[in-house]
Every structure is written in structure tokens, then in C-alpha cells.
Amino acid sequence: AQTVTQSQPEMSVQEAETVTLSCTYDTSESDYYLFWYKQPPSRQMILVIRQEAYKQQNATENRFSVNFQKAAKSFSLKISDSQLGDAAMYFCASSRFSQGGSEKLVFGKGTKLTVNP
Amino acid sequence: GAVVSQHPSWVICKSGTSVKIECRSLDFQATTMFWYRQFPKQSLMLMATSNEGSKATYEQGVEKDKFLINHASLTLSTLTVTSAHPEDSSFYICSARRPGRPGGTQYFGPGTRLLVL
Numbered sequence: 395a396q397t398v399t400q401s402q403p404e405m406s407v408q409e410a411e412t413v414t415l416s417c418t419y420d421t422s423e424s425d426y427y428l429f430w431y432k433q434p435p436s437r438q439m440i441l442v443i444r445q446e447a448y449k450q451q452n453a454t455e456n457r458f459s460v461n462f463q464k465a466a467k468s469f470s471l472k473i474s475d476s477q478l479g480d481a482a483m484y485f486c487a488s489s490r491f492s493q494g495g496s497e498k499l500v501f502g503k504g505t506k507l508t509v510n511p
Numbered sequence: 512g513a514v515v516s517q518h519p520s521w522v523i524c525k526s527g528t529s530v531k532i533e534c535r536s537l538d539f540q541a542t543t544m545f546w547y548r549q550f551p552k553q554s555l556m557l558m559a560t561s562n563e564g565s566k567a568t569y570e571q572g573v574e575k576d577k578f579l580i581n582h583a584s585l586t587l588s589t590l591t592v593t594s595a596h597p598e599d600s601s602f603y604i605c606s607a608r609r610p611g612r613p614g615g616t617q618y619f620g621p622g623t624r625l626l627v628l
Contacts, residue, residue: 427614437602439555439619446614485554489614496543496568497613501554 396421396490400502407476408510414461415471415505417486427489428462428469429499434482442484445469473507481509514538515607517620524595525628532590532623534605540585541607545617546578549602561588595627 398419407413419428430442445453445462452460457477461470469488473480486502514537524530534544542563547555559580560568567580577599579591588607592599602624606617 425613429616431619436621437549437604438621439604439606441616441618444614444616491613496560496562497608497615498545498557498560499617503554 396423396488396500398486398488398500398502400484400486400505402505403503404506404508406508406510407473409476409478411476412472412474413476413507415473415484415486415507417469417471417502419467419469419486419488419500421467421488421490423490428460429487429489430458430460430469430471431485431487431501432480432482433485433504434479439485443471476509478509478511481507483507513607513609513616513618515605515618515620517605517623519623520621521624523626523628526596527594530592530595530625532592532603532605532625534588534590534607534620536586536607536618539607539609541588542585542610543608544582544588545606545608546580546588546590547604547606549604549622551602555604558590592625595625597627600625600627 426447428445432440432442443455457474459472483504485504487499516535518533544561546558558573561580561582563582569575582588604622606619608615608617
């Protein structure tokens, strides 16, 4: 079974500092996609960043970047210049294809990020 | 990003009644939508995949007669919790994915909080 592991239940960072959230995954798919989603207290799931596994270049979105290590099956998220609004639950997810051909997401258990002023 | 709406955002009902939750994709046609359930401080659990014009595909352990899914149009999927009981109280989230190539981002609705008394 495909699994996504987030080993850090909670993390904290000082405002304006940098923090890295860890994620490892296990998949038998040859082609797959990786995502980081953010869930603030409103509980709205928001896409932070997306990585295509066949691309070697790490994805970046403004202050958010990933360190994608395909051989190690590692997909960590780096948040630079942390802001108070970054405080949220962060979920790592990978795509998987079911037997019927439908593409689904497998989520990790999440990391709660606190940003201290 | 795309916009997905859910209605209602909050529902309180008596045990034994049925509750319908709507999920709408507002700015693209979604051939596939997903329904998740999230317990407090836990990750998202996929319940079922909703396919327009065909039967939904349920994940293992999810009662299809309990959680009825209808995907009647390319912009609307509904989840009906039949004969709801207190243990069905949870946060239900839908998502929609743009059709097309694999790896498409899932866009999430704001969620529906269900409380069964």
C-alpha cells in the first residue's frame, strides 16, 4: 500500500525565520506527483506547492520550496521568511492510481506549524 | 486557483435523519470529485470517488448504502448521509480535479461540519 509519512507532528518557527517540514513516501508507481497542502484554522485546504516526480528541478512558489530526493523518496517543504499567516496544519500528499484508473491522493498525518512573533 | 463550494457549511440534525451535502465546481467542469472525512486533529480520509454519469467508487470500509453519492452533472456532486447517527458527526470535505492530464491538482471545498444529536 502507498504510504506518506510526516515524522514531525508539530513544529515551531520564529517569524521571519526558515523552517523545513519533512515528508517521506513509499510508492510503486513509476510516474507520480507530490503535493503540499496547507490547512489553516478555517480548515480550508489550500495547495501550497506541487512537484512532478519526473522533473529533477525542485518546485518553488515564492517563499515555499521543496527538496525532492527521488531516490530517497523524500519530499520536504521549506518555508522562508515565515509569516504569522503561515501557521497551519501542513499535509504532504502523493498521487496514486486505483485499479479502475482513477487518480487519488494519499495524505500524511500532517505537521502543525506554529509561527511565533 | 479553482473555486469549489460546499453547502451547507454547518449542519446539526437529529439522529435518524438524512443529510445532504452539495459540492460544486464553480469555474471548471469536473468529471471526477472526491469526498473526504476528517476527524479532529487527524488527516483526511478518502471516502469515495465521484464520477460524473456513473456510480461512485467507495474506499474499503465505507458503507455505500450509508453514504450515498450522486454526481449528476459536471459541476455538482452530492453526498447524502442516510439515517445519520452521532458517530457520523465529522468534518466532510469535497474536492474536484480538472480533467485532463495526470497529476492535476485537487481543489478543495471549504468543508461541512456535521453534528448529529
